[in-house]
Amino acid sequence: PLAGVCDDEVADPRPYCEIIRQWSSLHPEFAFLPRKFKIAVIGAEEDRASIRLHDIGLQLVLDESGALGFKVWVGGGLGRTPMLAQVVREFLPQEQLLGYLKAILRVYNRYGRRDNKYKARIKILVGSLGIEAFSQQVEAEYQKNYRDDTLLTEEEIDYAKSFFSAPEYAPLIAEETTAPAADTAYGRWLERNIWQHKVPGYRIVTISLKHKNRAPGDITTHQLEQIADLAEQYSFGEVRSTQQQNLLLTDVKGSDLYALWKQLDALDLATPTAGTLIDTVCCPGGDFCNLANARSLPINEAILQRFGDLQQLYNLGDLSLRISGCINACAHHHIANIGILGVDKNGEEFYQITLGGETGQRSSIGKVLGPSLPMERVASAVEKIIDVYVEHRADSNDSFTAVYERLGKAPFKERVYASHS
Structure with missing residues (x-):
């Protein structure tokens, strides 16, 4: 949910998500999988997408030379048999991404269980083979099918990045966001619901959808329409939903926070409890x-x-x-x-x-x-x-x-x- 705006990011993961989406759509290797298959990508050290709960988790990292690539995790999932994914490759150069994903899929397609739908996930295969044996199978499959023309090019990566261009940020210094003395509620909101932004002077705002007498994540049509207006006014028109069942305004000027808070408070959307026990x-x-x-x-x-x-x-x-x-x-x-x-x-x-x-x-x-x-x-x-x-x-x-x-x-x-x- 903080992709492209958080201050601890190695690289924006969204272009790589788009590359994977386009590549996987109607890809024949996905047509006959034993069961469902999910891929998650993060661009920072902090895992905000729960990559270890997915069939494949990808973390953007830099090697010793400063080259960009991925740490690759395989075999996560929850349900009736919860498992955390394990590392299958410490560093995968970004140009090798699609070929390596295909190798993982082919191993799963070949050896995944098809006799029992509860055991037809890649996590079961990784668990039964062991991560070392599974990794050897993937590496052998990848080397067998490796060709220069299967590598991602800079042009392809740049094209994907073009879909996620940054808004026109104003050149700001770090704006004052402290609470007026009389507004302790605003101070609490700043403490719990605001994230640091990678661009000086901007902040990321959590709009809490947790409130008494309302189901977590629920919002009325009136509130949603008002949030759309607030996004236009304060955040370049962008709103994001989160795994935590809240909403985000990703690009708010620090100088606008108090005015935004007052409007959210009037809409009953300024509950200052992000990350607490009742942020259920x-x-x-x-x-x-x-x-x-x-x-x-x-x-x-x-x-x-x-x-x-x-x-x-x-x-x-x-x-x-x-x-x-x-x-x-x-x-x-x-x-x-x-x-x-x-x-x-x-x-x-x-x-x-x-x-x-x-x-x-x-x-x-x-x-x-x-x-x-x-x-x-x-x-x-x-x-x-x-x-x-x-x-x-x-x-x-x-x-x-x-x-x-x-x-x-x-x-x-x-x-x-x-x-x-």
């Missing part, structure tokens, strides 16, 4: 989805009622919560610090809790805490988990994942299940 990612669940085993939205609402105090949320710091209504894991609950999965027990809605998941530079899969809980106990369980975290963290910078890894799940499990054992 939640699937539609049983209220709207035929695949779901349980409802998700009431669980989110119950948790929200217990953590409505902003100061409490800020004291907790960055903390992720994701809620999925079934094993398809549409909310990616496996990679949340606290993940909740709806399950069906004899026709009744129960919820399994996982702890210790993480996305970004230190991706990890959460571990199941214990037996699934009925709906009425879930919010209380989350509150108890948070209590254990707060009691055992060294200071406010001690993350939930760090505390969980240090303690293990025993104290969390004991607190949640003690009175119902």
Whole structure:
């Protein structure tokens, strides 16, 4: 979501996404794959696209000589068998991208399971072969089909880049964005909902779609129309959606932030909670989805009622919560610090809790805490988990994942299940 504008980017990943999109559309190697196949690309060290959860993850990097290329990950995925992708090539020159992707696809096409749809993903193949054997297969396939005329040219890369030209930024110095003394709400919004921009004087703004009495990610037609107007006024007409179920204005002048905040606040879209516990990612669940085993939205609402105090949320710091209504894991609950999965027990809605998941530079899969809980106990369980975290963290910078890894799940499990054992 921050592609092309974040200040820690090696290169903009969007042109390479477009190259892959054009190459893969109607490509015959994709026509007979055992099952679905997803590719994610990032351009910075911070993983904002969860590349280790995809069949192929590509990270733009520079080698020792300064040449641009990719670190290639293969074999990620969630669902009923969550796995993190593993590195198959530390550095792939950018001109070799499509040939190497084709080699990976051909190995998967040749050896991927076709007798069981639950085992027909490349993650299962990588897991069964082992990453070293899989890598050898890919390298052999690539060398067998290597030809100079299959390499990406500078002209092709430049053509893809032409679709993503930067807007006409004004030459600004670092503009003052501090809050007026009377507006502590604005100060909180600056602290939680603003990202640094690569161009001096500009900022990236998170428009939070998390609010009481509204499903996470929901927005009214009136609000959406107003955001379109605000994008025209403040951000070169561009709005982006995020994996976190929020929206972004990518190119806002620092001097415009206060005026923008006032208008967002009037629209009830200035909730200053990005990255906090209640910045929940939640699937539609049983209220709207035929695949779901349980409802998700009431669980989110119950948790929200217990953590409505902003100061409490800020004291907790960055903390992720994701809620999925079934094993398809549409909310990616496996990679949340606290993940909740709806399950069906004899026709009744129960919820399994996982702890210790993480996305970004230190991706990890959460571990199941214990037996699934009925709906009425879930919010209380989350509150108890948070209590254990707060009691055992060294200071406010001690993350939930760090505390969980240090303690293990025993104290969390004991607190949640003690009175119902």
